[in-house]
Each structure stands twice: as C-alpha cells, then as structure tokens.
Amino acid sequence: MKSSTGLVEIIGLTEKFTFNPKEGIDNPVMVITDDADFVSTPSPRLRILKREEGEFYGFHLRMERGRQGHVIRNVVPGGVAGRSGLQDGDRLLEVNNCYVDDVPHPEVARKIKLSGNQLCLLVLGGEEYEQAVSQGQDIRDLARATKGEGCKPPRLCHITRDPVSGLGINFTPVEGEKGRFSVSLVPGGAAEKAGVCKGDHLVWMNGATVSDLTHSALSRMMKKCGSHITILVVNSESEKNYMQLKMPILPTMAVPHNLPYRARKLHLVSGPEGYGFLLRQEKAPLGHTYHVLREVDRGSPAESSGMQDGELLLEVNRESVESLTHEEIVDKVRLSGKQVSLTTITPQGLEFYTKLGLSPLLFCEDDEREEQSSTPASAAEQAPHKLMDGLCRHCSLQKGPFGFGFNLDCVPQSPGTFISQVALGGSGQTAGLRLGDVVVEVNGQNVEEKYLEDVIMLVKGGGHLLSLLVMDRTDYNKLKQTDTTTGDITDIKQEEENEEISSL
Template sequence: MYPWVSCLLCVTAAQMGKRHNMKASTGLVEIIGLTEKFTFNPKEGIDNPVMVITEDFVSTPSPRLCVLKREEGESYAFHLRVERGCQGHVIRNVVSGGIAACSGLKDGDRLLEVNNCYVDDVPHPEVAKMIKQSGHQLCLLVLDGEEYEQAMSRGQDLRGLARGKGCKPPRLCHITRDPVSGLGINFTPIEGGKGRFSVNLVKGGAAEKAGVCKGDHLVWMNGAAVSDLTHSALSRMMKKCGDHITILVIDSESEKNYMQQRMPILPAMAVPHNLPYRAKKLHLVSGPEGYGFLLRLEKAPSGRTFHVLREMDRGSPAERAGMKDGELLLEVNGESVESLKHEEIVDRVRLSGRQISFTTITQQGLEFYTRLGLSPLLFCEDGSVEREKESSISASATEQSPQKEMDGSCKPRRCSLQKGPLGFGFNLGCVPQCSGTFISQVAFGGPGQSAGLLVGDVVMEVNGQNVEEKYLEDVILLVKEGGHYLSLVVMDKTGYNKLKQHDTPTRDISDSEQEEDGYEISSL
C-alpha cells in the first residue's frame, strides 16, 4: 500500500484492502504520479462516492469586472494592443498606482467587454474607439491572459461569460418643458436605498413623450450621478434645470440585475431618446472639382479652436452628402481630429483618394455633450447617402397624380437581415408625440444598409408582429428574441405620414412638424 493513495482519494488503506484488489500499475486502478486521471473496472462498482472522479477536470474561466473613473484631463493609464502571435485585445503598460491598476486591470489581461458590449471578435480600432467615447467612466470585463489562452485552446465559448444578460439597456432621455404641464416628471425616494429615486410621470406629459416610462428609476441627471444625492438636493437640481433636462433612467428589474452583478449603469450603455443634437457621419465621393467645401481653423469666443466646414459649393459632393456650413469636424475616416493640426487633416483628406468619410456636429451639439460630460461621438447618426436619390424621387413624384403619388411612396418594404460580428448594423429611436419607432442610425457597410434600411424609416413590423403602437423597449426585445435573423417591414417616413393622413384625415399636421424639430434625421 502506498501511503499517499489514501491522502489523494480520502479512502483508508483498510477500506482499499477490503473492497479492491489494487495493483500499482496494471490492476484495476491505474495511478500515474499524482494526476487526477483514473481507470476503473465497472464490474467491481464503487462504494465510496468520493472516488467518482471525472476523466478531465475543465475549470471555468473567471473574468473580472473593472470599473474605471477619471477626471477631466486624466488618462485611464493603460494601453490596449493587438500583438503578433497573441490572441485577443491585450491590456499592456498598466501604470502602477494609476486608474487602471487601482481598478484591478493587470498587464496581459484580455478584454472581453466594454460597457456591457462583447468585443472579443470586434476589430481593434472599433474597440479603442468605444473606450475613447465612454467619457469619464468605463466598465471593462477582462480575463487573465493565461486563462484566456487556455480557454481558446479548449475552444470554450467566451461569449457565454458575458454579463448583463436579461437586462434592458438604460435610456438617455432629453426632456423639453411643456408650456402648460412643465417637464411632466418628479421623483420619489426609494425606501431603504440612499440616492435611489423612482420616477413619477404626468400621463402624456413631456417626460413620457421623451421616452421615460412609469416605474423607471433615476440613475443620472444632467451629467451627475444621483447615488449620493438627497431628495432635497435632487429637487434643487430640478429647479435649476430650466426648460430642458437630460436624464438616464432604467426599469427597476434591470437595475436589480445590474446591482446583483455589481455593474455600473452608464450613459455609454444607453439607448438615446429625443436627443436634440447628434453627430453625423458623411460619406463623400470626390467630383471633378474635389469635394466642394472649405476647411477652416477658427477660434470660438471661449478661446478654443475648431476645424470648421464652410462654403459648400452648390451641387457639390459635400452638399449632396448633407454637410452644413458652420459644422465642426470631429473625425476623418474614423480618426479623431482633436489633436491634429490643420495641415495634418488636409494631408489625410488628400491621401484618402476619391472617397472619404467625415463625422461632424453643430457647435450647439458639441456644447450640449460637453455640458453632460459625454463624447459627441457616442450617439452618431449615419448621414451618408447622397441627396440625388431623394431629389429624383421628389421630381418623379410631382409628375404623378396625388393618388398615384401616395400609392408609390406608401409602399412598405420588407428587409431581411442576418446578424454580423457587430450586430444588425442599425439603431432604433422612438418617435416623439406618438407611439412608434424608427431607424435612427444605419452602420456603413453593415447588414442593415445591405438590407436597404434608411435612416428615418418607420418600423411597422418585427418578425411578423405589428409594432406601430409599441414602445421602443418592447420593439428592442422583439428584435433580440429573433436571434441571428431579423425580418423588418419598414416605410419611408414621408410616405408613412401620408398613409396615416389618408386613413385619418383629421390628424393634426403640427405633430409631424414638432417631430422634425425633435430629431436631426438625414435621409440616406
């Protein structure tokens, strides 16, 4: 009898002698060193349950959640790299004592999620961009480098380790005061929870129209978390907000799930509702005279300098793409221009050949996001499609009779999509003043664009179910339930409005005018 056998199996020598005829290497139990691999003779049976040992024990990877908070001008103090011969997005150069190190990040960690979004299969530039756009707070799910390599070698599904399952995303809602009913919202402290507030709504009021739902919990107001606020402090903030307020809210069940998983609820995770300003991505193809606009470096009254787009030539690629005089340039081909000199931007434009993409925003839009402490690129719309298509449709429509015009423009379109590495490639937004959802963003080159979705399209059906009277959250759930395949029935916004007017002639036309004021939507 070997003295270490009883230690390994928790079985006494006497028990072994009574129940088993064991040989060191060729008998009923084969023991090699101190491994956990055993070969049993099934005819003998096993009396002691602790001797039931799996052939190969496979450990489950243990990802870590790291929450990073920084102040204006501070760095998160780590690098994200893609290395030759090394799989995944690698965390490197974690500064000792820095924000990343204090949050638990370690050199060699692999990044799995950014703000509750799985990124292991997302291209590195997109992941880096997501981190930069997150603002002053960042939520990362990481896995130890050695564990990651082992999991990959075993073919384990790392997506299965994702957090936030079953949670609806928070909503970032911008509320504009109604002259009669005000903001249409107030807050009640949740008993037993400091800094936690439940939402009370005026039915049909401004807050409800802006996407806030009954029973929501307040997370954030005008750029400030409410977790440390008293009810009186929150009331004072409300009084100072003026005619507009931007809040982050979430339903109570999802908040509970986030709290159980110790995940922060951040604006970068949110679905935008009724935001007054959105950055636009414009795609231009050069003509004989170039792109047809001027780029100027101008100083604002605040003293800051901006790269400003000016003097779009009539009929130029810039004008057709939707570029407006006075807009600020944020990106060239997805690269931020914030730290670039004027000459460097011009060089990038020239080197891009005959095609280029610009991301722009109005001066007021930039100020809006700056006040909230958010990146203006966080909720970017794609305004890439040229205006010639829209113009040709308008010209041909004028030649038709009113009835034929309505028949042609009120034709729903069925769009079938298959989920790609970055999802379905579109975002949904809610329509103010009435129920319903529309396509608020279409990713360039994604499944949504390939299927024919256009920004501004009204969503009528999701996987065969009518959603014209459903709220945004319900529509999003239907999309998710479809898995990797999605069937949408959509209609051009103008045609949809004409169809509804034809069906219900008494509809107030001013509703559609207010709808336009609430959103900046570019036709693709």
Template sequence: MRASTGLVEIIGLTEKFTFNPKEGIDNPVMVITDDADSVPTPSPRLCVLKREEGESYGFHLRVERGRQGHIIRKVMSGGVADCSGLQDGDRLLEVNNCYVDDVPHPEVARKIKLSGHQLCLLVLNGEEYEQTASRGQDLRDLVKAHKGESCKPPRLCHITRDPVSGLGINFTPVEGEKGHFSVSLVTGGAAEKAGVRKGDRLVWINGATVSDLTHSALSRMMKKCGNHITILVIDSESEKNYLRQRMPILPSMAVPHNLPHRARKLHLLSGPEGYGFLLRLERTPSGRISHVLREMDRGGPAERAGMQDGELLLEINGESVETLKHEEIVDRVRQSKEQVYFTTITSQGLEFYTQLGLSPLLFCEDDAAEEEKESSARASETEKSVQKEMDASDKSRLCSLQKGPLGFGFNLSCVPQSPGTFISQVAFGGSGQGAGLLVGDVVIEVNGQNVEGKCLEDVIMLVKEGGHFLSLLVMDKMSYNEEKQTDTLTRDVSKQEEDKCEISCL
C-alpha cells in the same frame, strides 16, 4: 480515483471494498474527489476604472500576431487600471456591457476613449482565454453564464417642457435605499414622450449622478433646469441586476431618446475640382477654437453629402481632430484621394454635450441609413481607419477598410487548384481603392491571420467574418515573388510583432 471492474480503488487507502450498485455509495472508506482531468470553469473579472481629468487609464490595448483577442499590456504600476485589478495579458471581453471580442481593434479602442472618466471592462485571464479558445467554447456563452440575468441598457432621455403639463415627471426617494429615486409620470406628458417609462429609476440628471444627491438637492436642480432636462433612467429590475454585478450604469451604455443634437457621419466622393468646401479655423460663440466647414460649392460633393455651412469637424476617417493642427487635417484629406469620411456636429450640439460632460461622438447618426432606429442598443459608430506605417525595407502594405455603399470595393481571385489569393478588381471610389489596394496585389493576411496557403473560399469566409471592417496585408505580385524566391518574407519575430501589432495607449 481510478475504477476497475467491480472495484473502486481509493488512492491513499489500502482497504478495498466491493461496490454494489444497489446499495449506493454510502461507504465510510469511499472518498469522493474531483476528477483530475476536469477543467475548472473560466472566471471573467469585472474591472471598473475611474480616472481624473487629464489622467490616463494606464494600460495599452494590443492585437498581437499569433494571439487571439484584445490583449491588455503595460499596466502602469499604481495606475487606474492596476488599482482596478486589470493585469498584463488579460483578454478584453466587454467594454461598458458591450461584447467586443469579435469587434475590430480600432472600434474597441474608440469605445474606450469615448467612455469619459469612467470605464467598465469585463476581462478574462490570458491563460484561461487561450484554453477556452482552444476547446472551441463560445466566449459569449461564458459571458452570459458569468453575468446571469441579462440587463436592459439604460436610456438617455431629453425632455422639453410642455406649456400645459410641464416636464411631466416627478422623483420619489426609494425607501431604505439612499441615493435611489423612482420615477412617476404624467400620462402622455413630455417625459413619457421622451422615452421615460413608469417605474424607471433615475441614475443621472444633467451630468450629475443622483447617488450623490439628497432629495432636496434633486428638487432644487429640477426647479433650476428651465425648459429642458436630460436624464439617464433604467427599469428597476435591470438596476438590481447591475447592482448585483457591481456594474456602474453609465451614459456610454445608453440608448439615446429624443436628443436634440447628434453628430453626423458624412461620406464625400471627390469630384473633378476636389470636395467643394473650405475648412477654416474659427473661434465659436462659446470661445472654443474649432475646425469649421464653410462655403460648400452648389451641387458639389460636400453639398451632395449633406454638409452644412458652419458645422464643426469632429473626425476625419474615424480619427479625432481634437489634437490635430489645421495643416494635418488638410494632409489627411489629400491622402484620402477619391473619398473621405467626416463626422460633424453643429456648434450648439457641441455645447449641449459639453455641458453634460459627454463626448458628442457617443451618439452619432449615420446619414447613409434610411431611417434612425433608436430602439437599437447603440447608434452606429464610425471605425477609426488605421493605416500602419511599415518599415521602408518591407514592401508589404497593411490596408484598413470599412464597408461602404460599394461594399469593400474589390474582388478576389486565385489560380485554379492552387493556394494563393490576389486582388482581381478594385471598384473606383470604393473602400478598397481608398485604402490603397491595387489590382494584382497578393493577399498575405486577412484580419491578422495568414492566408498564403488557404484556398479562395476560405479567404472569402474570413473576409465575411470580419463584418463591416477589414484589415488586409498585401504585397504587389513582383515583390511577393522576389521575397518568396529569396526566402526573406519571414522576418525576425520581434520585428513582426512590432510591425503587425495594433496598439492604443488609453
């Protein structure tokens, strides 16, 4: 529809009329159509993936050069992801109701892998994502508008029977809603102390989803539970919102309350004689073969970090040790040089989560924190530090850092009034040194974005925007100058993508 002074021209009609504002627009020859220049509102999609034991989700998650966001690639035809509606090129906005567009790739991949056999992804078509980003629209606002009313996270509560009042909880079927149960509490009882609230709805009990249970089956489970029970609950209003959005309520979304066991993150700084402990491959009482931490040196780095004899090793520098051989773990410790991050748990703790069908890494307490905050949406998670193997002829290095007690452990500098940034100082024992940064290194990229032509202030701003995680592509000064002089820094586009992409097969 095109407007001219005093006239409205109707495309496709020959008749014209004079528009009188006082009479309004109720005219039989006037056709109201959408403005051709209007932009349709992007529409995120919710994809719920369920896989069987030993089955993959059937897609790759990538971060690619020159493209924003976490990109869905290689969706296996007929696989779990394909059947859920996931498409090649989709951008990932949320994992299990947690916004991840601005979260580093390793942490996003970790969230997916820890989800277990069920996964909830909110995605946006690739073209719509790029259009939204180009307009500068806040993707968080888009997600909020799509979801409507916000949902409070569920709570995973462990209840220990009180000698007098018992578990202090009862479940009643919700009238007209099969598989739904409301919670009633004994005031001041064990359940209430464990974080259960009056009016909560029961979602999951000791690893079993209650939507599949009758009231009599639930009652039998309660009688057999003994002195302990672990349940997933949510307030009734949030449950309605989850159901309206057709979003499953999963333990991986939960805030933990009163859990008897938690995995711990330990930060060890090497001493003159190493880290001061032994790593042994042992059979635990349950029959499981595990990597066990033993014989901490008195006053040594391991003991100072809080390591306890007999703990099981779950991760090294954010990488799961489940599929690693003993020698491979030892090599990774040696490659860490002056510092290493371990995630550990007791043998009893591992059995606790195994019986519930959950990963012990879902709820990991950080020993560096001054106090535990169970009211937060999630306990802090360790990032998987990924050191990329570069082509032998490529002298650039990709360094992945996680902020520690010394920050990122390096300083940036530049030549006054000139573009180009370099590492001017590396703190001993800091994250920068552990990642392999050296004084004099020229910074080429920050979190995948080229910064060769940017001023120091802009580079520092990009570093801060990355939060607690940082990826730097650097090159020693001599090699950088040689590359610039021979104009060989720019490589074939396909090789750049292969070298610089972060990929996780999920």
C-alpha cells in the same frame, strides 16, 4: 462539491492513504484524485476603472499575431488599471456592457477613448480565454452568463417642457434608500414621449449623478432646468441587477432617446474640382479653436453629402481630430484618395454635449443619405475598376493544421493590407498567393480602405474557408497612380492670425 462562486473545489487530495487490496479502486480517496483533471468553467471578471482628469488608465490594448482577442498589455503597476485588477494577457470581452470580442480593434479602442473618466470592462484571463477558444466554447455566452440576462441598457432621454403639462415627470424617493428615486409620469406627457417609462428609476440628471442627492436638492435642480432636461433612467429590475454586480450605470451604456443634437457621418466622393468646401481653423470667443467647414459649393460632393456651412469637424475616417493641427487634418484628407468619411456636429450640438460632460461622438447619427451621396461614376471613372478585374486573382483557401499558411502586414498607421509571408506547402501557396500581393477583397468584401486589424477580423470571421481577391503589388500601384483624384487640396494659407484655411 460546488462552491458559492460556481467553481468546483477538489477536496481530500492531501489525505494520507494506505492501499487496501480489499477496497481496491472503490476507495473514496482514489475516486477523488481522479477529479484532478477536471477543467473549471472560465470565469470573466468585471473591472471598474475610474481616473482623474488628465490621468491615463495605464494599460495598452493590442491585437497580437498568433493570438485571438483584444489583449491587455503593459498594465502600469499602481496605475488605474493595475489597481482595478487588470492583468497582463487578459482578453477584453466587453466595454461598458457592450460585447466587443468580435468587434474590429480600432472600434474597440474608439469606445474606450469615448468613455470619459469612468470605464466598465469585462475581461477573461489569457489562459482561460485560449482554453475556452480551443474547446469551442462560445465567448459571448461566457460573458452573458457572468451578468445574467437582467441588465437592460439605461436610456438617455431629453425632455422638452410642454406649455400646458410641463415636463410631465416627478421623482419620488425610494423608501429607506438614499439617492434612489423612482419616476411618475403624466400619461402622454413630455417625459413619456421622450422615452421615459413607468417604473423607471433616475440615475443621472443634466450630467450629475443623483445617488448622493437629497430629494430637496433634486427638486432645486428641477426648478433650475428651464425648458429642457436630459436624464438617464433605467428600469428598476435592471437597476437591481447592476447593483448586485456592483456595476455602475453609465451614460456611455445608454440608448439615446429624443436627443436634440447628434453627430453626423458624411461620406464624400471627390469630383473633378475636389470635395467642394473649405476647412478653416477658427477661434471661438472664449478662446477655443475649432476646425470649421465653410463655403460649401453648390452641386459639390460636400453639398450632396448634406454638409452645412459652419459645422464643426470631429473625425476624419473615424479618427478624432481634436488633438490634430490643421496641417495634420489636411494630410489625412489628402491621403484618403478619392473618398473620405467626415464626422461633424453643429456648434449648438457641441455645446449641448459639453454641458452634459459627454463626448458628442457617443451618439452618432448614421446619415441616411450616406449611400446615396456618391454620384454615378462616369465611364472614365469606371475604366480603372474594369482594368482591376482583369489583373486580380481569386484565391480560395481551406484552413489546414497550421492555419491558412500566410501572414498579413500593412504600412504603419495606413489602410491597405498585403501578403508579407507565404508558408511553403501551406494552403496559401497552394491557392496561388505570392509575397507582396495586395489584398483587395476578403470573402467578397472590399478591404482596400480598411486597416490591418479589421482585415484580420474578417479573415478570422470566415471560419475554415477563405476567399481572397488579390493583385500583384506593382500592378496595383500603377493602377492607383492612374486613378488618383484630379481635385487638389491647396497649400495652407494663413489668412488671419487665428485662422487657417484649406480648400477641399
């Protein structure tokens, strides 16, 4: 018998039964008890977390040795996560309607941090998750089945007023439903060009949710918006599905359209004189302190990457610098070696997202010149890589009854992975892995600058066959010492009371 939740209920197990040899195995109660071994379909749970400003969500997200998936741990009793129904051992499947079970752990943690004060998580109990994996079930299909196919992502659209036709959009209250507004468009007008579609419903305007607004209040907001407006819209069918699931429609779920500012990722490869820019800590008129990129040298790696004087630094190697000191940021760049990834935005862009109450890192523009920013390597730069080819060993492994037969480890909080244990008689030992070997490539992909969690995900993603390129740790360290950058980061200088400067 199927219940309303789609799970099978086993009934009649407590009925008193006296064996009748005439009925034998056809007895109905005996048939029912045979179903006791039935395994129900795993059922993911949707959990909505809301916190106050400065409050923590109250849980940890971990990758654990011997367990698959992103594991929920240390749920604080009575905290935001605890009140929402998160449980110790749950596996995280989605963050804000985005499937993350196969996403590297640092990126999942980053998504959560960028979500602000409201978070929508889809989780599966630990035992259910492990059961599903052992039975070969597709975890993505489980997540998809929980919500159906109707939840299309909302769109975050920035509309610039046209001198003739204006914003090209009007809002009409949905009859009998407070706080719901459908949109009507001027064909070919500014709103339509910005990505708003016929039949859309309005969710959010200039950072304010409209569910509690009257039509007159919404009209007053429109009159005050000036020449620009940023709105969150969703098609009406998707909105119904979100409402049925009791899932909030958040800007963190949105696809951006026509946004005037986007954060940019810059990839720099150090030259003989370093990266060719100054990093300054400066105070803005209102007292906020920012890390500003200044004095970009002509022809330098910084200029080649597209860096512009006055941009604000948001991330180093995908890690936020918001809470870091100037010295800590310089150390991060120094530890990156010959190349570094920076995420930047203009001051105007930061102001735009701040007014909307959103993180500027939510919608990061992949810089089209990223791959072209590296200048061709000289013969001297290529030599260490040729030497590396001669010292590396290719190890091909096939997963056995106890896995691949080795463990990985890393230096805490640093990229780079090495073999920390090799099982006797295992596939790793047979393939030639040695204790302390540095992992250079996994299945043909270089992992020297990747963190342990990312490397583990690559190993898992390869299935039953695994190809590793490894190098003896002593040889690797010697090689890297000869391959260090000649560019230097100068000692931090205090030029003025409110400024710190480093040449990079």
